[in-house]
Amino acid sequence: MDWWTIGIYLILVVIGWLSVCGASYDYGEIEFWDYSTRAGKQFVWIVGSFGIGFVLLMLEDRFYDMFSYIIYLVMILLLIITLLFASEVKGSRSWLQLGGWINLQAAEFAKFGTALVLAKYMSQYSFNINRGKSMLVVIMLILLPMVLIIMQKETGSALVYFAFFLMLYREGMPGIILFSGVCAVCYFVVSVRFGDLYMSDGLTSIGEFAVLSMILF
Template identity: 35%
Template sequence: MSYNNNQQRSFFLNVDWLTVFLFLSLCVIGWFNIHAAVFDENNPSIIDTDTRYGKQFIYIIVAIVLGIIILLLESRFISALAPALYVATTLLLLLVLVKGHNVGGNQAWIDMGGGFRLQPSEFAKFATCLLLARYLSATNVKVTDPKSFLIAGAIILLPMALIKLQPDDGSTLVFCSLIFVLYREGLSPYFLIVVGLLITLFITSLLFNSWYVVAAIIAVTVALALAIKRNRGLVFKIIIGAAISIAFVFGVKPLYEHALKPHQRKRIDVVLGITKDNKGVGYNQNQAKIAIGSGGAWGKGYLQGTQTKYAFVPEQSTDFIFCTIGEEWGFAGSVVVLGLYLFLLLRIIMIAERQRAPFSRIYGYGVASVIFFHVLINIAMAIGVMPVIGIPLPFISYGGSSLLSFTMLLFILLKLDSNRMGVIYA
């Protein structure tokens, strides 16, 4: 990889400052809403470091400094450091299993002293994106080749397996979003279609009698076979697919009963409407929906949210921070936040597509996938259309590890982009 020195010296002029502005906007919105979520009348100052909002202010300052440092790095070293960063985060994931600090049933933190904790799973996300980009951008590596696909899958699955052992289901699922990176690099769309069909069959098999689902599969199969009867090869494939689908349907409930823990099944049952438990497993989501709905069109006003003020929603400064936005800023404020995320994601994809180096493009799609998944799952969880999963809202939820890891994830892309015209080969 080689660079044009003049462009390297003027990289600050090439930084995508609009993306930096979106990053800062989301950080400030998060800081103010954390202040509202855990407001303490005895410590009203938003920069009081004895409070969560005061600590978040420190995290934001550190994140900004970290972003500047990343922009000052040599771009050529980012790809070179990918294996070392991946190994380092993997070792931290192993360490946390042995000496980790347990919070809420998850042994996912390393105590750093002074009330600060490090969550290795957050940093494993950007390290995995970097190594995946380095591997897929290598010469003669094609995701359509079985060997290349298996190696790429192994890069993703290793941190997933270690995080699952903590067990942190939310962070584990985030790595599934990297399938979109593989799709962008040539993975057949049929793979995504099959995954979508399996998810649909899984849900319908829980909601309806298995025989009804099987009857529907047979009816669809017969209709398709009659429509394309001249193409015997395709008809045969459809019949084979139907047979596999029927076997899957009959395996769903046994798998559901034995693979998932009771509290996980209850959360899914509540979301699907199979059971109601507003005072038990469904309490968090029920209170979250009340908080968001009570905000109306324009919200109750800053520090005026009753659901927020009286702590009806647990984890309101972290996993359920969107409830504070909905209650105090209403539908209008929620739309603004969602608009900022949409703009940020579109901007990241645009940045990825304009890269000359395959490594930078692939990494950019990794960034977009991880952020999209976090936003989708967190907000879907808050409004009650997905089970409760412990996953932060990027740049907004309280937490140093989360904010710093997302900052590194984003600013590494901005650094690569700032020098895109200087990259001759990557």
């Protein structure tokens, strides 16, 4: 086992939990382990994740190889169900309520399913990233959950999927595609961040002007 990676993971988990404690702390509150508090809920899920992680590590590799497509389809179905039935929370429809006390964000599990299905598809002997058909299938596998997550108004989680293109570049994808993707992300972020601000003429959006300037120059 890679103990360095496990150690870094545990450190990040502890830092994350302490951040939740600090952000949600109320003066005079000392029950960090109480499930009614944010820190308590986070602690319960951290402990639960250790158990789930142990089970996943004990499973044979063949399990993931056999069920990768099924897991991906289940995650896509879960994203669709979330889009249709999830309640709106702070402008986002990305959380499913299960049993009244469990909130599930399908977008996080979809990342795992997408990584599995990409590994399965790209491990086939017939796969060649320089072939148009293979590249098209890979892009569709990535974009499908991305689009569903964006429709849930959870853009931050959707942008994480662009990290898969770094993996594709390492596998031989032309650099121009990666560069185009990075530019698209930059254009999107700038247009959203400055879309409501206008220049002195009162007609031209600063976001639109910045994006057009980057495209031209």
